[in-house]
Amino acid sequence: MSLLNTAPEMAITTRVDDLLNWTRKSSVWYMMFGLACCAIEMMQTGGPRADLERFGMAPRATPRVSDVLIVSGTLTLKMALRTKVLYDQMPAPKYVVSMGSCANCGGLFQLAYSVCDGVDKVIPVDVYVPGCPPRPEALTEGLVKLQAKIQRERWLVRAPETA
Amino acid sequence: MLDAAGVHARLRDRFGEAIGPLTGSGRDAWQRVDAAQIALVCRFAKDDPALAFDCLSCLSGVDWPKREVIEVVYHLYSYRLRHWGVLKVETPRDAPGVPTVSGVWPAAEWPEREVFDLFGVVFDGHPDLRRLLMPEDWPGHPLRKDFVEPEEYHGISTSRASLLRP
Ligand code: SF4
Numbered sequence: 001m002s003l004l005n006t007a008p009e010m011a012i013t014t015r016v017d018d019l020l021n022w023t024r025k026s027s028v029w030y031m032m033f034g035l036a037c038c039a040i041e042m043m044q045t046g047g048p049r050a051d052l053e054r055f056g057m058a059p060r061a062t063p064r065v066s067d068v069l070i071v072s073g074t075l076t077l078k079m080a081l082r083t084k085v086l087y088d089q090m091p092a093p094k095y096v097v098s099m100g101s102c103a104n105c106g107g108l109f110q111l112a113y114s115v116c117d118g119v120d121k122v123i124p125v126d127v128y129v130p131g132c133p134p135r136p137e138a139l140t141e142g143l144v145k146l147q148a149k150i151q152r153e154r155w156l157v158r159a160p161e162t163a
Numbered sequence: 164m165l166d167a168a169g170v171h172a173r174l175r176d177r178f179g180e181a182i183g184p185l186t187g188s189g190r191d192a193w194q195r196v197d198a199a200q201i202a203l204v205c206r207f208a209k210d211d212p213a214l215a216f217d218c219l220s221c222l223s224g225v226d227w228p229k230r231e232v233i234e235v236v237y238h239l240y241s242y243r244l245r246h247w248g249v250l251k252v253e254t255p256r257d258a259p260g261v262p263t264v265s266g267v268w269p270a271a272e273w274p275e276r277e278v279f280d281l282f283g284v285v286f287d288g289h290p291d292l293r294r295l296l297m298p299e300d301w302p303g304h305p306l307r308k309d310f311v312e313p314e315e316y317h318g319i320s321t322s323r324a325s326l327l328r329p
Contacts, residue, residue, distance in 0.1 A: 077319065078297065080319055081298070081317060105323055106323060110323055113305040113310070113312050113321075114296060114297060114305065116319055116321075117322065118323060121320060
């Protein structure tokens with residue numbers, strides 16, 4: 001008898017945390033948040049060649065249904081305040097990927113008067129992807145790292161958040 | 164098609180002493196214009212058939228702290244006649260104000276907002292003079308030579324310990 005035929009009768013054991021994390025990590029929706037040149041590479045990563053959708057990642061146009069904010073590009077101080085607003089609108093659990101030197105530390109514009117030297121000055125960052133710009137492969141690796149982080153989380157037994 | 168001297172002569176004929184001498188050479192040749200008259204001069208430069216400057220290709224500002232002035236520079240181009248012209252006006256640094264030319268070329272609106280944002284030049288008669296690049300509540304005008312960046316903005320520190328910073 002083939003394995004397939006036994007499937008309806010098969011039982012799989014797993015930890016509830018692991019199962020939930022596996023489902024969560026398999027549908028990480030990212031918000032389209034392109035700020036500068038890095039955004040071109042982010043679009044490319046979502047395109048057919050790098051194909052983020054094979055990891056269950058689909059672009060979303062609003063923060064309210066997004067799980068991860070990919071900050072791709074130069075963050076100005078003017079935009080920094082809005083970034084905080086967008087981040088606050090995302091439902092928890094939420095993640096932030098900082099893509100490229102500009103989002104990591106201000107990049108080559110960090111001495112400019114208008115540039116926020118790194119998105120981590122405004123919101124917490126989970127994964128930093130270096131590069132100027134990072135290639136789609138690099139962003140993909142960053143997102144796979146994020147998936148690994150999601151899989152490790154123990155959020156069922158986590159201490160209750162103080163609101 | 165006119166060369167810089169031709170453009171200068173034409174403006175001088177019409178506005179006399181409000182137009183300064185022609186300075187520099189080639190495409191960079193420029194003339195100083197009396198700040199109060201700039202809108203009139205630009206209107207003429209656009210409507211006059213011999214000048215026909217239908218395009219304001221650049222409007223920018225320069226800060227001269229030693230001379231205590233801010234300069235606004237207008238680069239004009241005529242698509243019809245294919246010639247160039249450069250006008251400059253000076254305005255005092257402590258109370259900079261220049262008439263707007265957005266009534267002549269609507270495209271001037273945003274560059275004027277930018278010059279207002281970065282140099283603090285007030286364009287009289289501008290329909291919507293708000294900051295363009297910096298946040299609305301930003302202190303000061305960053306392209307002035309004596310601008311000092313504030314330590315922080317809404318709790319975001321504006322510097323980072325880095326190798327770039329000495
Ligand atoms: S890191 Fe480089 S490619 Fe990315 S936004 Fe900055 S300058 Fe552009």
